[in-house]
Every structure is written in structure tokens, then in C-alpha cells.
Amino acid sequence: INDPPRLLVPFADLETPEDTAVTITAPLTHFSDPEGALLSLTSATSNNGTLAWNGSNLLFTPATDFSGTTMVRLTVSDGDSSLSVDAFSVTVLPLNDAPVYNGSLSQLQVLEDDTLALGDLLQAFDDADGDALLLLDAAVTPGVLLMDGTTASFVPPANWFGQAEMQLQVGDGEFSADSGVLTLVVLSVPDAPLQIAPLPNRVMFEDSSLVLDSLLDWFSDGDGDSLFIMDSASSSGLLSQAGDTLILVPEPDFNGPIQVSFSVSDGSLVLEGANFTVQVVPVDDQLVLLNPFDPLVWNEDESIVLDQISSHFYSGDADTLFIVDSWVEQAEFVITPLEDALQLTPPPNWNGTGSLFMTVDDGLDHPLTVEIELDVVAQNDAPFLDFCNAPIEPVSDPAQFLAELGLRLADVDNDVLSLRWFLDGTLLLEDELQASMDTTECISPSPDLEDLLAPGILHLEVSDGLVTLNQGGVESSWQILSTSVEAALPLEWALDAIHPNPFNPATVLPFSLPREAWMRLSVYNLQGQRVALLHDGTLTAGQHRLTWNASNHASGVYLAVLESADVRLVRKMTLLR
Structure with a gap:
């Protein structure tokens, strides 16, 4: 008589955020057959989600916007008999849904020189959670928005018609949503000359x-x-x-x-x-430069005002002085005439020396051109750092990670940049790069970096000598799980010293596997309750590190437990708030 399959290893209950799938690795390994027959998964069901079986692993996808706990029922067959069990539960943790623009302000029209009432801008967005919305930003180009709280009216520029572009942004306290570019059509009406x-x-x-x-x-x-x-x-x-x-x-x-x-x-x-x-x-006396101008010295990316211009000239008839022309030959300065003064604004990022030429007249066709020395003092500009391709961490294949990683580096001052790579805060490698102003070129990291990598937290700092970007890896870093340096495999299972310990709020749990195997790394409190599941599945042989962030847990002593088929290792760690 054929015996049905049996549940050998109970499943652990799972948690996943709302709208996020979770994988159950090798579920058939939890079952056995008394006759040793080959087992197959014939059914996997849940009332609040879907399950997809690829022959090895099971993927549970929660129903859209569902949160709560649902049971997964599995049916396993040996070809003759089958076993159906409520195998495990999945707790879907609720997440806030972002607001969504509902399209109610699309293709609105108004006559030239009229005002368009837009109503309450918050009504243009829907929130699936029914959260109260806040208006974060409202802008239109060209024209202006007249606001009364969140109620708006659009006023186009005088005598203008065409298509104005409006953009809105709202938030629900956690997420924000943009309307995209909304078109407001201003219809033409006949205009008198203006x-x-x-x-x-x-x-x-x-x-x-x-x-x-x-x-x-x-x-x-x-x-x-x-x-x-x-x-x-x-x-x-x-x-x-x-x-x-x-x-x-x-x-x-x-x-x-x-x-x-x-x-x-x-x-x-x-x-x-x-x-x-x-x-x-009337015809008058010639102008004379009585008091020469001192050189003008100011900082890059700033403006300077040359004032009291008339006090530098002498006219025998005390005529009114007119500035009839002014220019700078070295660059395209913006020169703004003021009352008895000129405001000089150099081009962005321009520095150096030059001359201002200014022609003045007393109104009687007695022009006089003078030259004034200019010195725009260079100011250091921060370098530019961006990633044209930043692979997702944690990194298990450093060679592939370095092959995919791309950097964009630039400096408007054309400084030589220092590129310093750190692993767990220790300097690994330092390179220099002659930077240009091009922020679009994508370059690869130094090939020497691959031979230096080991498990740890990797980050890059870029400096022009005065300004350092990503110092301490506060903006970007990567967790390296395995090393590209050939090393002997561990001889035995180990749950190594946890560091830091005590900690707040996160610590790193290093461990070693002498062979590829299924293992589970969990965190328990002293009441025996599991408070975190860091890994549950197969890992390759070698040294590994996983991070536990205990931001949502109370101070106290916790137990890190590493389990496999024939292994159970435990270490204490202390969370201090």
C-alpha cells in the first residue's frame, strides 16, 4: 500500500511589504515520501495572492494593495498519493500608497488677457489610502498662479497667447506625486499695439x-x-x-x-x-579724467558696482555726464547701467584679468573713453560626482560589479581630482584624474581595485583638495559579500565575532561556510521570540557578512542564531539606545 508524502521540516512564516513578492526557496525539501518516491508540487494556493512554481522555487505575489496575514496551502504528490497542508502564513505589511494625478486639469483653455479659475488644486489628485494631501509646489510658465490656500487661478502674461505649462506636486506626509506637464491653452484675441x-x-x-x-x-x-x-x-x-x-x-x-x-x-x-x-x-568744454579709477577686484560668480562715475571727470561748465558706451573685450560681461554707476557681471565660472572700456560724454559731443583694470579672483568650485551605472548591492561578484560600475567626474576649475577607495573605513587605493567640465563622460574605476577587494563596506571619496564628496560614504556605498582574492575556503562552520557589539542601531554579523549549503541566520530576543530573519536559503562556501538594523527594536540582549542541517551556532549581542 502506497503511503502519502509527509511534511518533514515545518515552514517558517514569512513577512513581506505590501505589493512586494517573496520567494520560498526549495519548498519540496520540507517534505519526504516513505517509499522514497520523487515528489512534485501539484497545487499552491492563497486567498490573498498568487503563487508561481518554476520547478524549484515558489514565488508568492500579494494581491494589489492587500495587507494582513494570509495562509498558503500546498499540495504535494508522489504520483499515487498526495498531501495537502496549510504550510505557512505570509504577513503582508501595509505600505502607504502615493497620491496619483487624476487628469482633471488637462487641456484647459482661457482667452488672452483673461483669468482661468483652476479651483482647489488638491482635487486633481487621488489617494488610495484617503490621506489628507498637502500642496508642495505649483508653478506655471509663462504666467502666474494666484493662490488662496490651495485654490488657484491662472493669469497669463499680458497680450500673450499660446500654450503655458503647469506642474503640480502634492504629498500625503510620506510620498509625493507630480502632475507632469499640464497644458493651459491661451486663445488669441485681437490686440492693439503695445x-x-x-x-x-x-x-x-x-x-x-x-x-x-x-x-x-x-x-x-x-x-x-x-x-x-x-x-x-x-x-x-x-x-x-x-x-x-x-x-x-x-x-x-x-x-x-x-x-x-x-x-x-x-x-x-x-x-x-x-x-x-x-x-x-550747447557746445561745451572738453571732458577731462580728473581722478583715475582704481582697479576693480572681486570674486568669481559675483557682481560689482562701479559707482560715483561722474566724480572722476571734470567739465568746465559743470555739465551732466552721460555714459554712452561700455564694454569688456576679454569676455561677454553683462553691464547694467545704474544712476551714475555701472554694474558688472562676468560670465559664470569666469575669472582672470581684463579691462573695462567706458565712453562718457557731457552731452555736447565731447566723448572721452577711459580704461579701467579688472581682476576677477578665481574661487574654488566643488567637483562633480555621479554614477552612470551603480549596480545594486549587496555585491556577490566583485569582478562583475567593477565591470558594470561607471563614474561621472567633472570639475569646472579643471582641477586634478583625488579618487580614494575605502573598505570598512580603511584606504584601499588612491588615484588621480585630470578633470574636465564634461559631466556626461562615463569612466570605469581603476582595474587595480579588483585585486584589493574583500568582504566589507566599500565607498569612494572624490576631492579637489578643498572639497571632498561622499566623505565617509554618507551618500553612497556598497556591501561586498565575497572577495575576488583567491583564498582557502573555511574548514568549518563559524559565527564570528559581531562588530560593533554593543551597537546602535546596526551591527555586522560575519560567518563562514565550509561548503555550499542551506542555512538560516535569525535574531531572537531572550524570550525566545524571533525578531529578525536575515537569511533563509542556500549560500556558497566562503566568508559572508550580513547587517542587522535594529532601529525598530528596544535596548537589550539579543541572540544571533546560525542554523543548518547539522549545525546550530549562537552569539550574544547588545543593543544600546
Whole structure:
């Protein structure tokens, strides 16, 4: 008579986060058959998830958004008889679900120069957990958002039409969600010509004529219509018009202000009231540089203001000084005119020496150009470090890890960078690299590193001599589980000294396997309750290290227990808060 299979080794109950699958390794090894028949798994079911069997391992996938405990029932057959058991339970730990944009603000439209009421922006997101949402960010380009709490209205730029892009971000206290780029369509309406900036006042000399061209540069039309000048007039002298150019001829021997006005039309709509002043000045004495300028010295990536410019010049008639031109030959500085001053802003990351050339005039066609020395002092910029390919830890194959790892290194100052590799805080290898400003090139680590690796925590520090990135591995590090250095295999099972011990909140548990075998590494409290399962499955022969993070556990003494078919090793460790 054939006997049915039997459950030989009870299964351990499992835990997994919500929406995360978990693998049950070699479940058939938990069963035996009295006649020694070959066993097969004929059924694996759960009320709150699915199970996939690949002939060796079983993969349990919880139902979407399910949390709680569910039982897994297995049926094993020897070909003639079968055994069905509630083998183990899986506790699915709840996780918070991030909010999701629901699409309610897509393809909205508003007329040019109107305001679009968007309502409560939080209503554009759904949260599966029903959490209260917070508005973290709301931005639109171009235009502005007028906010009243979380209720918003979109105001496009004046006389503008087209597609504005809006982006929203909300959070539920743990996770955040972005709306992506939302399009707000501003529909065109006919526009009158618009004056985009005040017309500059002009200066001319007595008994001369002044050609006033490019006047339409201060005007625009939202519809792109061609513009022309009409109804031009002056408060004194003779003003003539040739197309869009005005020519002013003051009365003989006249000096003083003349008001010039005109209208601008696009053929259907007219903008009236454009005006500016022309100052007619008499011939005067030449300008003289009385007090030479001291060199200007300031730091890279900053601006400097050259003020009280007029105090450096002398005019016998105490005329008003006009700055008519200024430039720097060595680089494209941004030069902003202020009242009796200039603000100089060099290009980003530019440093060095140069000259500012400035032409001033007293309004009577007496230009004078002076040269002022510039010295922009270099400032150190931090280097750049990123990973173009950072393999997932822990690392069990160092050779493959180094082959896949890619680094992006750059420095806008073109400094020589120091690359220092550390294992458990001890320096392994130091290289130097002449950095460029290119942040896109992906380079490989030194091939010498492979021969130096051993189990431990590996991290890279990059320094330009003043700034060190990833110091102590606070931003990125990798756990190396095996070594690329050929070494003799352990002769026996060992659960080595735990370090640090005492610890807070994490410690490393090193252990050795003399052969490839199934093993389990667990942590128990003194009441005999298992509080952590660090590994349950097959491992290769060699030295291994696993980390236990006890952030969620109370202070006290705990037991690390290593188990295999014929091995049980125990070590004490103390968590101090």
C-alpha cells in the first residue's frame, strides 16, 4: 500500500511589504515520501495572492494593495498519493500608497488677457489610502498662479497667447506625486499695439539735426501685425517723417528740451500718446579724467558696482555726464547701467584679468573713453560626482560589479581630482584624474581595485583638495559579500565575532561556510521570540557578512542564531539606545 508524502521540516512564516513578492526557496525539501518516491508540487494556493512554481522555487505575489496575514496551502504528490497542508502564513505589511494625478486639469483653455479659475488644486489628485494631501509646489510658465490656500487661478502674461505649462506636486506626509506637464491653452484675441518699454530721451547738439530711427523697437503687436508711425509732432522746431524715421531740426540757436510725440498703428487699432524728450545742448568744454579709477577686484560668480562715475571727470561748465558706451573685450560681461554707476557681471565660472572700456560724454559731443583694470579672483568650485551605472548591492561578484560600475567626474576649475577607495573605513587605493567640465563622460574605476577587494563596506571619496564628496560614504556605498582574492575556503562552520557589539542601531554579523549549503541566520530576543530573519536559503562556501538594523527594536540582549542541517551556532549581542 502506497503511503502519502509527509511534511518533514515545518515552514517558517514569512513577512513581506505590501505589493512586494517573496520567494520560498526549495519548498519540496520540507517534505519526504516513505517509499522514497520523487515528489512534485501539484497545487499552491492563497486567498490573498498568487503563487508561481518554476520547478524549484515558489514565488508568492500579494494581491494589489492587500495587507494582513494570509495562509498558503500546498499540495504535494508522489504520483499515487498526495498531501495537502496549510504550510505557512505570509504577513503582508501595509505600505502607504502615493497620491496619483487624476487628469482633471488637462487641456484647459482661457482667452488672452483673461483669468482661468483652476479651483482647489488638491482635487486633481487621488489617494488610495484617503490621506489628507498637502500642496508642495505649483508653478506655471509663462504666467502666474494666484493662490488662496490651495485654490488657484491662472493669469497669463499680458497680450500673450499660446500654450503655458503647469506642474503640480502634492504629498500625503510620506510620498509625493507630480502632475507632469499640464497644458493651459491661451486663445488669441485681437490686440492693439503695445509699448513694451519707455522711449529713451535723446540728446542733440545746438544747430544740428537729429535722425530718430528704430522708434518701433519699443513697440510690439500681440498678433504679429506690421506697425507704422502716424500723427508725429514736436513742441518746437521742425519734425519731418520719412517712413518710420523722424528727423528733428530745432530752431537756430535754440537749446533746451523739445517734446516729441506720435501714435503707432497696426492698420486697424491705434496706440496714442507715445512721447519722449530731446535735449538740445550747447557746445561745451572738453571732458577731462580728473581722478583715475582704481582697479576693480572681486570674486568669481559675483557682481560689482562701479559707482560715483561722474566724480572722476571734470567739465568746465559743470555739465551732466552721460555714459554712452561700455564694454569688456576679454569676455561677454553683462553691464547694467545704474544712476551714475555701472554694474558688472562676468560670465559664470569666469575669472582672470581684463579691462573695462567706458565712453562718457557731457552731452555736447565731447566723448572721452577711459580704461579701467579688472581682476576677477578665481574661487574654488566643488567637483562633480555621479554614477552612470551603480549596480545594486549587496555585491556577490566583485569582478562583475567593477565591470558594470561607471563614474561621472567633472570639475569646472579643471582641477586634478583625488579618487580614494575605502573598505570598512580603511584606504584601499588612491588615484588621480585630470578633470574636465564634461559631466556626461562615463569612466570605469581603476582595474587595480579588483585585486584589493574583500568582504566589507566599500565607498569612494572624490576631492579637489578643498572639497571632498561622499566623505565617509554618507551618500553612497556598497556591501561586498565575497572577495575576488583567491583564498582557502573555511574548514568549518563559524559565527564570528559581531562588530560593533554593543551597537546602535546596526551591527555586522560575519560567518563562514565550509561548503555550499542551506542555512538560516535569525535574531531572537531572550524570550525566545524571533525578531529578525536575515537569511533563509542556500549560500556558497566562503566568508559572508550580513547587517542587522535594529532601529525598530528596544535596548537589550539579543541572540544571533546560525542554523543548518547539522549545525546550530549562537552569539550574544547588545543593543544600546
